[in-house]
Amino acid sequence: MLTRTDLRGRVPSTTELRATLPRAEMDVEHVLHRVRPVIEAVRDRGAEAVREYTEQFDGVRPEQVRVPAEQLREALDELDPQVRSALEESIARARKVHADQRRTDSTTQVVPGGTVTERWVPVARVGLYAPGGLAVYPSSVVMNVVPAQAAGVESLVVCSPPQAEFGGLPHPTILAAAQLLGVEEVWAVGGAQAVALLAYGGTDTDGAELAPADMVTGPGNVYVTAAKRHLRSLIGIDSEAGPTEIAILADDTADAAHVAADLISQAEHDTLAASVLVTTSPELADAVDAELERQVARTKHTERISTALTGVQSGCILVADLDDGVRVVDAYAAEHLEIQTAEADAVAARVRNAGAIFVGPYAPVSLGDYCAGSNHVLPTGGCARHSSGLSVQSFLRGIHVISYTEQALRDVADQVVALADAEDLPAHGQAVTARFDR
Numbered sequence: 001m002l003t004r005t006d007l008r009g010r011v012p013s014t015t016e017l018r019a020t021l022p023r024a025e026m027d028v029e030h031v032l033h034r035v036r037p038v039i040e041a042v043r044d045r046g047a048e049a050v051r052e053y054t055e056q057f058d059g060v061r062p063e064q065v066r067v068p069a070e071q072l073r074e075a076l077d078e079l080d081p082q083v084r085s086a087l088e089e090s091i092a093r094a095r096k097v098h099a100d101q102r103r104t105d106s107t108t109q110v111v112p113g114g115t116v117t118e119r120w121v122p123v124a125r126v127g128l129y130a131p132g133g134l135a136v137y138p139s140s141v142v143m144n145v146v147p148a149q150a151a152g153v154e155s156l157v158v159c160s161p162p163q164a165e166f167g168g169l170p171h172p173t174i175l176a177a178a179q180l181l182g183v184e185e186v187w188a189v190g191g192a193q194a195v196a197l198l199a200y201g202g203t204d205t206d207g208a209e210l211a212p213a214d215m216v217t218g219p220g221n222v223y224v225t226a227a228k229r230h231l232r233s234l235i236g237i238d239s240e241a242g243p244t245e246i247a248i249l250a251d252d253t254a255d256a257a258h259v260a261a262d263l264i265s266q267a268e269h270d271t272l273a274a275s276v277l278v279t280t281s282p283e284l285a286d287a288v289d290a291e292l293e294r295q296v297a298r299t300k301h302t303e304r305i306s307t308a309l310t311g312v313q314s315g316c317i318l319v320a321d322l323d324d325g326v327r328v329v330d331a332y333a334a335e336h337l338e339i340q341t342a343e344a345d346a347v348a349a350r351v352r353n354a355g356a357i358f359v360g361p362y363a364p365v366s367l368g369d370y371c372a373g374s375n376h377v378l379p380t381g382g383c384a385r386h387s388s389g390l391s392v393q394s395f396l397r398g399i400h401v402i403s404y405t406e407q408a409l410r411d412v413a414d415q416v417v418a419l420a421d422a423e424d425l426p427a428h429g430q431a432v433t434a435r436f437d438r
Protein backbone atom coordinates (compact mmCIF):
# COMPACT_ATOMS: atom_id res chain seq x y z
CA MET A 1 0.00 0.00 0.00
CA LEU A 2 2.82 2.43 0.81
CA THR A 3 4.96 3.38 -2.19
CA ARG A 4 8.35 1.79 -1.62
CA THR A 5 11.77 3.34 -2.15
CA ASP A 6 14.72 0.98 -1.82
CA LEU A 7 17.85 2.69 -0.56
CA ARG A 8 19.62 -0.51 0.51
CA GLY A 9 22.23 -0.29 -2.26
CA ARG A 10 23.38 3.18 -1.25
CA VAL A 11 22.22 6.09 0.81
CA PRO A 12 22.19 9.31 -1.22
CA SER A 13 23.64 12.58 0.04
CA THR A 14 21.48 14.79 2.27
CA THR A 15 20.69 17.05 -0.72
CA GLU A 16 19.51 14.07 -2.79
CA LEU A 17 17.60 12.67 0.16
CA ARG A 18 15.71 15.93 0.68
CA ALA A 19 14.72 15.84 -2.97
CA THR A 20 13.69 12.17 -2.97
CA LEU A 21 11.98 11.76 0.38
CA PRO A 22 8.17 11.93 0.26
CA ARG A 23 6.66 15.41 0.74
CA ALA A 24 3.27 16.81 -0.25
CA GLU A 25 3.02 18.48 -3.64
CA MET A 26 0.51 21.01 -2.39
CA ASP A 27 2.69 22.56 0.26
CA VAL A 28 2.60 25.93 1.99
CA GLU A 29 4.46 27.68 -0.84
CA HIS A 30 1.88 26.51 -3.36
CA VAL A 31 -1.09 28.07 -1.59
CA LEU A 32 0.45 31.43 -0.69
CA HIS A 33 -1.16 33.00 -3.77
CA ARG A 34 -4.56 31.81 -2.52
CA VAL A 35 -4.24 33.22 0.99
CA ARG A 36 -2.73 36.59 -0.01
CA PRO A 37 -6.04 38.10 -1.24
CA VAL A 38 -7.79 36.83 1.92
CA ILE A 39 -5.20 38.51 4.12
CA GLU A 40 -5.34 41.77 2.18
CA ALA A 41 -9.14 41.87 2.32
CA VAL A 42 -9.13 41.32 6.10
CA ARG A 43 -6.45 44.00 6.49
CA ASP A 44 -8.51 46.48 4.46
CA ARG A 45 -12.07 45.58 5.44
CA GLY A 46 -11.73 43.80 8.81
CA ALA A 47 -14.60 41.73 10.18
CA GLU A 48 -16.78 42.35 7.13
CA ALA A 49 -14.25 40.48 4.95
CA VAL A 50 -13.95 37.79 7.63
CA ARG A 51 -17.69 37.22 7.37
CA GLU A 52 -17.54 36.88 3.57
CA TYR A 53 -14.69 34.35 3.63
CA THR A 54 -16.34 32.45 6.45
CA GLU A 55 -19.41 32.08 4.27
CA GLN A 56 -17.26 30.94 1.33
CA PHE A 57 -14.98 28.48 3.16
CA ASP A 58 -17.00 27.39 6.19
CA GLY A 59 -20.52 27.63 4.76
CA VAL A 60 -21.77 29.84 7.63
CA ARG A 61 -22.50 33.56 7.86
CA PRO A 62 -22.06 34.29 11.55
CA GLU A 63 -24.12 36.98 13.23
CA GLN A 64 -21.36 37.72 15.67
CA VAL A 65 -17.73 36.68 15.34
CA ARG A 66 -16.87 37.13 19.03
CA VAL A 67 -18.26 34.29 21.13
CA PRO A 68 -20.38 35.63 24.02
CA ALA A 69 -19.20 34.74 27.54
CA GLU A 70 -22.42 32.86 28.35
CA GLN A 71 -21.76 30.48 25.43
CA LEU A 72 -18.38 29.58 26.94
CA ARG A 73 -19.95 28.90 30.35
CA GLU A 74 -22.78 26.91 28.82
CA ALA A 75 -20.40 24.77 26.75
CA LEU A 76 -18.49 23.75 29.88
CA ASP A 77 -21.66 23.14 31.87
CA GLU A 78 -22.92 20.82 29.16
CA LEU A 79 -19.65 19.04 28.43
CA ASP A 80 -19.72 15.24 28.66
CA PRO A 81 -18.16 14.46 32.10
CA GLN A 82 -15.82 11.86 30.59
CA VAL A 83 -14.47 14.35 28.07
CA ARG A 84 -14.16 16.97 30.82
CA SER A 85 -12.19 14.61 32.98
CA ALA A 86 -9.93 13.65 30.04
CA LEU A 87 -9.34 17.34 29.27
CA GLU A 88 -8.51 17.97 32.93
CA GLU A 89 -5.98 15.14 32.88
CA SER A 90 -4.46 16.45 29.66
CA ILE A 91 -4.23 19.98 31.13
CA ALA A 92 -2.71 18.75 34.40
CA ARG A 93 0.01 16.75 32.62
CA ALA A 94 0.77 19.57 30.18
CA ARG A 95 0.97 22.10 33.04
CA LYS A 96 3.51 19.87 34.83
CA VAL A 97 5.84 19.73 31.84
CA HIS A 98 5.42 23.36 30.83
CA ALA A 99 5.95 24.67 34.39
CA ASP A 100 9.43 23.13 34.22
CA GLN A 101 10.16 25.11 31.05
CA ARG A 102 9.91 28.51 32.78
CA ARG A 103 13.07 30.56 32.44
CA THR A 104 14.69 32.55 35.20
CA ASP A 105 16.52 35.81 34.57
CA SER A 106 20.30 35.54 34.70
CA THR A 107 22.87 38.20 35.49
CA THR A 108 26.47 37.82 34.33
CA GLN A 109 29.16 39.89 35.98
CA VAL A 110 31.27 40.41 32.84
CA VAL A 111 33.90 42.58 34.59
CA PRO A 112 33.91 44.45 37.91
CA GLY A 113 31.21 47.13 37.44
CA GLY A 114 29.87 45.62 34.22
CA THR A 115 26.86 43.31 34.11
CA VAL A 116 24.54 41.87 31.52
CA THR A 117 21.18 40.62 32.70
CA GLU A 118 18.99 38.48 30.49
CA ARG A 119 15.40 39.31 31.39
CA TRP A 120 12.70 36.97 30.07
CA VAL A 121 9.60 38.93 29.18
CA PRO A 122 6.39 37.35 27.88
CA VAL A 123 4.79 38.55 24.66
CA ALA A 124 1.95 40.90 25.66
CA ARG A 125 -0.91 39.57 23.54
CA VAL A 126 -1.12 36.31 21.63
CA GLY A 127 -3.63 34.80 19.26
CA LEU A 128 -4.01 31.04 19.55
CA TYR A 129 -5.43 28.99 16.70
CA ALA A 130 -7.37 25.77 17.35
CA PRO A 131 -8.25 23.98 14.11
CA GLY A 132 -11.77 22.91 13.30
CA GLY A 133 -12.19 21.83 9.69
CA LEU A 134 -12.09 18.09 9.05
CA ALA A 135 -11.85 17.46 12.79
CA VAL A 136 -12.17 19.70 15.86
CA TYR A 137 -9.26 20.20 18.22
CA PRO A 138 -10.01 21.03 21.87
CA SER A 139 -6.65 19.36 22.57
CA SER A 140 -5.00 22.15 20.56
CA VAL A 141 -6.66 24.73 22.81
CA VAL A 142 -4.88 22.99 25.70
CA MET A 143 -1.54 22.78 23.84
CA ASN A 144 -1.63 26.50 22.95
CA VAL A 145 -3.00 27.95 26.16
CA VAL A 146 -0.97 25.99 28.72
CA PRO A 147 2.49 27.20 27.59
CA ALA A 148 1.21 30.76 26.98
CA GLN A 149 -0.17 30.93 30.52
CA ALA A 150 2.97 29.35 31.99
CA ALA A 151 5.02 32.01 30.19
CA GLY A 152 2.91 34.73 31.83
CA VAL A 153 1.21 36.06 28.67
CA GLU A 154 -1.36 38.58 29.89
CA SER A 155 -3.78 38.70 26.99
CA LEU A 156 -4.93 35.58 25.15
CA VAL A 157 -7.43 35.24 22.34
CA VAL A 158 -8.46 31.92 20.82
CA CYS A 159 -9.77 31.60 17.25
CA SER A 160 -11.42 28.50 15.86
CA PRO A 161 -13.63 27.95 12.80
CA PRO A 162 -17.38 28.37 13.16
CA GLN A 163 -19.45 25.23 12.75
CA ALA A 164 -22.72 25.37 10.80
CA GLU A 165 -24.31 22.72 13.02
CA PHE A 166 -23.61 24.84 16.12
CA GLY A 167 -25.13 28.04 14.78
CA GLY A 168 -21.84 29.50 13.61
CA LEU A 169 -20.04 29.06 16.94
CA PRO A 170 -16.86 26.98 17.21
CA HIS A 171 -17.45 23.40 18.31
CA PRO A 172 -18.72 23.25 21.95
CA THR A 173 -15.70 21.19 23.09
CA ILE A 174 -13.44 24.01 21.87
CA LEU A 175 -15.48 26.51 23.89
CA ALA A 176 -15.52 24.21 26.92
CA ALA A 177 -11.75 23.74 26.78
CA ALA A 178 -11.25 27.52 26.60
CA GLN A 179 -13.53 28.04 29.60
CA LEU A 180 -11.81 25.27 31.55
CA LEU A 181 -8.47 27.00 30.95
CA GLY A 182 -9.81 30.41 31.94
CA VAL A 183 -9.69 31.97 28.46
CA GLU A 184 -12.29 34.71 28.14
CA GLU A 185 -11.86 35.84 24.55
CA VAL A 186 -12.84 33.44 21.76
CA TRP A 187 -13.66 34.35 18.16
CA ALA A 188 -15.46 32.14 15.65
CA VAL A 189 -13.15 32.40 12.70
CA GLY A 190 -10.89 29.92 10.95
CA GLY A 191 -8.39 29.56 8.14
CA ALA A 192 -6.22 32.34 6.74
CA GLN A 193 -8.88 34.89 7.65
CA ALA A 194 -8.41 34.05 11.34
CA VAL A 195 -4.65 34.58 11.20
CA ALA A 196 -5.18 37.88 9.35
CA LEU A 197 -7.81 39.07 11.84
CA LEU A 198 -5.46 38.25 14.71
CA ALA A 199 -2.62 40.10 13.01
CA TYR A 200 -4.51 43.26 12.02
CA GLY A 201 -7.33 43.31 14.57
CA GLY A 202 -10.89 44.27 13.71
CA THR A 203 -14.30 45.29 14.99
CA ASP A 204 -17.37 43.06 15.04
CA THR A 205 -20.87 44.21 14.03
CA ASP A 206 -21.84 44.76 17.68
CA GLY A 207 -18.73 46.90 18.23
CA ALA A 208 -16.65 44.16 19.91
CA GLU A 209 -12.97 44.90 19.26
CA LEU A 210 -10.37 42.32 18.48
CA ALA A 211 -7.12 44.05 19.41
CA PRO A 212 -4.22 42.97 17.18
CA ALA A 213 -2.06 40.18 18.59
CA ASP A 214 1.74 40.43 18.77
CA MET A 215 2.08 36.76 18.00
CA VAL A 216 -0.05 33.96 16.52
CA THR A 217 0.58 30.33 17.36
CA GLY A 218 -1.05 27.01 16.78
CA PRO A 219 -1.55 24.28 14.24
CA GLY A 220 -3.70 24.32 11.16
CA ASN A 221 -4.12 23.17 7.61
CA VAL A 222 -2.03 24.36 4.70
CA TYR A 223 -4.01 27.65 4.42
CA VAL A 224 -3.55 28.53 8.08
CA THR A 225 0.15 27.71 7.83
CA ALA A 226 0.56 29.75 4.63
CA ALA A 227 -1.10 32.74 6.32
CA LYS A 228 1.30 32.44 9.27
CA ARG A 229 4.24 32.33 6.87
CA HIS A 230 2.93 35.36 4.96
CA LEU A 231 2.30 37.46 8.07
CA ARG A 232 5.39 36.55 10.03
CA SER A 233 7.37 39.63 11.01
CA LEU A 234 4.18 41.71 11.37
CA ILE A 235 3.38 39.06 13.97
CA GLY A 236 5.62 36.55 15.64
CA ILE A 237 4.73 32.95 14.93
CA ASP A 238 5.70 29.63 16.43
CA SER A 239 6.89 26.96 14.00
CA GLU A 240 4.97 26.19 10.83
CA ALA A 241 2.70 23.53 12.33
CA GLY A 242 0.89 22.40 9.19
CA PRO A 243 -0.56 19.09 7.98
CA THR A 244 0.51 16.30 10.29
CA GLU A 245 3.45 13.97 9.65
CA ILE A 246 4.55 10.75 11.25
CA ALA A 247 7.76 8.89 10.46
CA ILE A 248 8.49 5.54 12.06
CA LEU A 249 11.99 4.11 12.17
CA ALA A 250 11.53 0.38 12.71
CA ASP A 251 13.52 -2.84 12.57
CA ASP A 252 12.39 -6.46 12.56
CA THR A 253 11.52 -6.31 16.28
CA ALA A 254 8.62 -3.91 15.63
CA ASP A 255 5.01 -5.07 15.74
CA ALA A 256 3.54 -4.55 12.25
CA ALA A 257 -0.01 -4.10 13.59
CA HIS A 258 1.14 -1.29 15.92
CA VAL A 259 3.24 0.37 13.24
CA ALA A 260 0.26 0.34 10.85
CA ALA A 261 -2.11 1.67 13.53
CA ASP A 262 0.24 4.57 14.25
CA LEU A 263 0.69 5.41 10.55
CA ILE A 264 -3.10 5.39 10.17
CA SER A 265 -3.67 7.48 13.30
CA GLN A 266 -1.89 10.48 11.82
CA ALA A 267 -3.12 9.95 8.25
CA GLU A 268 -6.55 10.47 9.80
CA HIS A 269 -5.94 14.24 10.14
CA ASP A 270 -5.89 15.35 6.55
CA THR A 271 -5.61 14.08 2.98
CA LEU A 272 -2.30 15.97 2.99
CA ALA A 273 -1.04 14.21 6.14
CA ALA A 274 2.15 12.20 5.70
CA SER A 275 2.90 8.70 7.02
CA VAL A 276 6.41 7.46 6.36
CA LEU A 277 7.93 4.14 7.39
CA VAL A 278 11.72 3.80 7.37
CA THR A 279 12.78 0.22 7.97
CA THR A 280 15.68 -2.17 7.74
CA SER A 281 13.27 -5.09 7.31
CA PRO A 282 11.49 -5.86 4.00
CA GLU A 283 9.47 -8.49 5.91
CA LEU A 284 8.18 -5.82 8.29
CA ALA A 285 7.36 -3.55 5.32
CA ASP A 286 5.28 -6.36 3.77
CA ALA A 287 3.53 -7.07 7.07
CA VAL A 288 2.76 -3.36 7.61
CA ASP A 289 1.26 -3.16 4.11
CA ALA A 290 -0.96 -6.15 4.91
CA GLU A 291 -1.99 -4.55 8.22
CA LEU A 292 -2.77 -1.25 6.49
CA GLU A 293 -5.06 -3.06 4.04
CA ARG A 294 -6.82 -4.72 6.94
CA GLN A 295 -7.02 -1.78 9.36
CA VAL A 296 -7.77 1.13 6.99
CA ALA A 297 -10.98 -0.53 5.84
CA ARG A 298 -12.17 -0.69 9.46
CA THR A 299 -11.54 2.91 10.49
CA LYS A 300 -14.12 5.69 10.40
CA HIS A 301 -12.33 7.98 7.94
CA THR A 302 -11.25 5.35 5.42
CA GLU A 303 -11.28 7.61 2.40
CA ARG A 304 -9.27 10.46 3.95
CA ILE A 305 -6.75 7.99 5.36
CA SER A 306 -6.35 6.08 2.07
CA THR A 307 -5.80 9.37 0.21
CA ALA A 308 -3.12 10.40 2.71
CA LEU A 309 -1.39 7.00 2.71
CA THR A 310 -1.29 6.75 -1.08
CA GLY A 311 -0.33 10.40 -1.63
CA VAL A 312 3.20 11.34 -2.71
CA GLN A 313 3.84 12.59 0.83
CA SER A 314 3.65 9.06 2.28
CA GLY A 315 5.76 5.98 1.65
CA CYS A 316 8.09 3.27 2.88
CA ILE A 317 11.86 3.55 2.65
CA LEU A 318 14.01 0.46 2.92
CA VAL A 319 17.46 1.02 4.37
CA ALA A 320 20.44 -1.31 4.81
CA ASP A 321 20.88 -0.68 8.55
CA LEU A 322 19.88 1.64 11.37
CA ASP A 323 22.80 3.99 10.69
CA ASP A 324 21.30 4.70 7.29
CA GLY A 325 17.86 4.81 8.88
CA VAL A 326 18.98 7.59 11.21
CA ARG A 327 20.44 9.52 8.25
CA VAL A 328 17.14 9.19 6.41
CA VAL A 329 14.96 10.33 9.32
CA ASP A 330 17.35 13.22 10.00
CA ALA A 331 17.06 14.35 6.38
CA TYR A 332 13.27 14.02 6.55
CA ALA A 333 12.99 15.88 9.91
CA ALA A 334 9.52 14.60 10.76
CA GLU A 335 7.04 16.40 12.96
CA HIS A 336 6.64 13.12 14.91
CA LEU A 337 9.21 10.36 14.86
CA GLU A 338 8.59 6.99 16.45
CA ILE A 339 11.50 4.67 17.17
CA GLN A 340 10.36 1.07 17.16
CA THR A 341 13.65 -0.82 17.19
CA ALA A 342 15.75 -2.86 19.56
CA GLU A 343 17.49 -0.53 22.03
CA ALA A 344 15.15 2.25 21.04
CA ASP A 345 16.54 4.70 23.61
CA ALA A 346 20.03 4.49 22.14
CA VAL A 347 18.72 4.89 18.59
CA ALA A 348 16.55 7.87 19.63
CA ALA A 349 19.56 9.54 21.23
CA ARG A 350 21.28 9.63 17.84
CA VAL A 351 18.45 11.47 16.06
CA ARG A 352 19.02 15.19 15.52
CA ASN A 353 15.99 16.33 13.54
CA ALA A 354 12.40 15.73 14.69
CA GLY A 355 9.60 17.78 16.25
CA ALA A 356 9.11 15.12 18.92
CA ILE A 357 10.51 11.61 19.34
CA PHE A 358 8.36 8.76 20.65
CA VAL A 359 10.52 5.98 21.99
CA GLY A 360 9.67 2.28 22.10
CA PRO A 361 6.46 0.29 21.81
CA TYR A 362 4.43 2.14 24.45
CA ALA A 363 4.80 5.72 23.32
CA PRO A 364 2.55 6.08 20.27
CA VAL A 365 2.05 9.54 18.78
CA SER A 366 -1.60 9.50 19.90
CA LEU A 367 -0.38 9.56 23.51
CA GLY A 368 1.52 12.78 22.76
CA ASP A 369 -1.46 14.19 20.89
CA TYR A 370 -3.50 14.21 24.08
CA CYS A 371 -2.02 13.08 27.36
CA ALA A 372 1.75 12.59 27.49
CA GLY A 373 2.32 16.07 28.93
CA SER A 374 4.40 17.04 25.89
CA ASN A 375 3.17 19.64 23.41
CA HIS A 376 1.53 18.51 20.18
CA VAL A 377 1.99 21.77 18.24
CA LEU A 378 5.06 20.74 16.27
CA PRO A 379 7.00 21.82 13.16
CA THR A 380 6.13 20.18 9.85
CA GLY A 381 7.45 20.25 6.28
CA GLY A 382 11.08 19.74 7.36
CA CYS A 383 10.98 22.77 9.71
CA ALA A 384 12.07 20.45 12.55
CA ARG A 385 15.59 20.94 11.16
CA HIS A 386 15.56 24.46 12.61
CA SER A 387 12.47 24.92 14.79
CA SER A 388 11.01 23.45 17.97
CA GLY A 389 7.49 22.62 19.00
CA LEU A 390 5.41 25.07 20.98
CA SER A 391 6.72 25.67 24.49
CA VAL A 392 6.94 28.33 27.19
CA GLN A 393 10.04 29.63 25.40
CA SER A 394 7.95 30.36 22.28
CA PHE A 395 6.12 33.10 24.19
CA LEU A 396 9.17 34.69 25.82
CA ARG A 397 11.67 37.25 24.63
CA GLY A 398 15.07 37.47 26.25
CA ILE A 399 15.96 41.14 26.72
CA HIS A 400 19.55 41.98 27.56
CA VAL A 401 19.87 44.71 30.18
CA ILE A 402 23.36 46.23 30.14
CA SER A 403 24.75 48.11 33.10
CA TYR A 404 28.34 49.48 33.23
CA THR A 405 29.98 51.89 35.66
CA GLU A 406 32.13 54.79 34.46
CA GLN A 407 35.31 52.90 35.29
CA ALA A 408 34.14 49.71 33.58
CA LEU A 409 33.40 51.69 30.40
CA ARG A 410 36.71 53.54 30.63
CA ASP A 411 38.55 50.21 30.93
CA VAL A 412 37.17 48.93 27.63
CA ALA A 413 37.04 52.24 25.70
CA ASP A 414 40.19 51.53 23.63
CA GLN A 415 38.82 48.20 22.44
CA VAL A 416 35.49 49.73 21.44
CA VAL A 417 37.32 52.48 19.49
CA ALA A 418 39.57 49.92 17.77
CA LEU A 419 36.61 47.83 16.63
CA ALA A 420 34.60 50.90 15.57
CA ASP A 421 37.53 52.14 13.47
CA ALA A 422 38.01 48.67 11.97
CA GLU A 423 34.38 48.81 10.82
CA ASP A 424 34.80 52.38 9.54
CA LEU A 425 32.20 53.55 12.01
CA PRO A 426 34.30 56.05 14.02
CA ALA A 427 31.27 57.85 15.49
CA HIS A 428 30.65 54.68 17.48
CA GLY A 429 34.03 55.04 19.14
CA GLN A 430 33.52 58.78 19.66
CA ALA A 431 30.27 58.07 21.52
CA VAL A 432 32.46 56.34 24.12
CA THR A 433 35.45 58.71 24.19
CA ALA A 434 33.14 61.77 24.39
CA ARG A 435 32.40 60.70 27.95
CA PHE A 436 36.06 60.92 28.98
CA ASP A 437 37.41 63.78 26.80
CA ARG A 438 36.37 66.63 29.07
Ligand SMILES: NC(=O)c1ccc[n+]([C@@H]2O[C@H](COP(=O)([O-])OP(=O)(O)OC[C@H]3O[C@@H](n4cnc5c(N)ncnc54)[C@H](O)[C@@H]3O)[C@@H](O)[C@H]2O)c1
Pocket residue numbers: 034053054057058130131132133134135136137140161162189190191192219220221222223224240241242243244269270273335376377378379380
Ligand atom coordinates in the same frame (compact mmCIF):
# COMPACT_ATOMS: atom_id res chain seq x y z
N1 LIG B 1 1.57 20.28 13.15
C1 LIG B 1 0.80 20.30 14.20
O1 LIG B 1 1.23 20.59 15.30
C2 LIG B 1 -0.67 19.97 14.07
C3 LIG B 1 -1.47 19.72 15.19
C4 LIG B 1 -2.84 19.48 15.03
C5 LIG B 1 -3.37 19.48 13.75
N2 LIG B 1 -2.56 19.72 12.68
C6 LIG B 1 -3.08 19.83 11.34
O2 LIG B 1 -4.05 20.87 11.38
C7 LIG B 1 -4.89 20.71 10.28
C8 LIG B 1 -6.32 20.91 10.67
O3 LIG B 1 -6.99 21.11 9.48
P1 LIG B 1 -8.53 21.30 9.37
O4 LIG B 1 -8.81 21.54 7.92
O5 LIG B 1 -9.19 20.17 10.07
O6 LIG B 1 -8.84 22.62 10.22
P2 LIG B 1 -8.29 24.11 10.10
O7 LIG B 1 -9.00 24.86 11.16
O8 LIG B 1 -6.83 24.18 10.08
O9 LIG B 1 -8.79 24.62 8.70
C9 LIG B 1 -10.13 24.87 8.45
C10 LIG B 1 -10.24 26.24 7.82
O10 LIG B 1 -9.57 26.24 6.55
C11 LIG B 1 -10.21 27.15 5.69
N3 LIG B 1 -10.29 26.56 4.34
C12 LIG B 1 -10.81 25.35 4.02
N4 LIG B 1 -10.72 25.17 2.68
C13 LIG B 1 -10.15 26.28 2.17
C14 LIG B 1 -9.77 26.69 0.86
N5 LIG B 1 -9.99 25.90 -0.21
N6 LIG B 1 -9.18 27.88 0.70
C15 LIG B 1 -8.93 28.68 1.76
N7 LIG B 1 -9.27 28.35 3.02
C16 LIG B 1 -9.86 27.16 3.23
C17 LIG B 1 -11.59 27.40 6.23
O11 LIG B 1 -11.77 28.74 6.48
C18 LIG B 1 -11.66 26.63 7.54
O12 LIG B 1 -12.12 27.44 8.58
C19 LIG B 1 -4.62 19.32 9.71
O13 LIG B 1 -3.84 19.47 8.55
C20 LIG B 1 -3.83 18.65 10.80
O14 LIG B 1 -2.98 17.67 10.31
C21 LIG B 1 -1.24 19.97 12.82
Ligand SMILES: N[C@H](CO)Cc1c[nH]c[nH+]1
Pocket residue numbers: 137139140243244245266335369376377378
Ligand atom coordinates in the same frame (compact mmCIF):
# COMPACT_ATOMS: atom_id res chain seq x y z
N1 LIG C 1 -1.27 14.79 15.77
C1 LIG C 1 -1.57 16.21 15.87
C2 LIG C 1 -0.28 16.99 15.72
O1 LIG C 1 0.17 16.96 14.44
C3 LIG C 1 -2.23 16.62 17.14
C4 LIG C 1 -3.58 16.05 17.40
C5 LIG C 1 -4.63 16.65 18.01
N2 LIG C 1 -5.63 15.78 18.05
C6 LIG C 1 -5.23 14.65 17.53
N3 LIG C 1 -3.99 14.81 17.12
Ligand SMILES: [Zn+2]
Pocket residue numbers: 244265266269366369
Ligand atom coordinates in the same frame (compact mmCIF):
# COMPACT_ATOMS: atom_id res chain seq x y z
ZN1 LIG D 1 -2.95 13.44 15.82
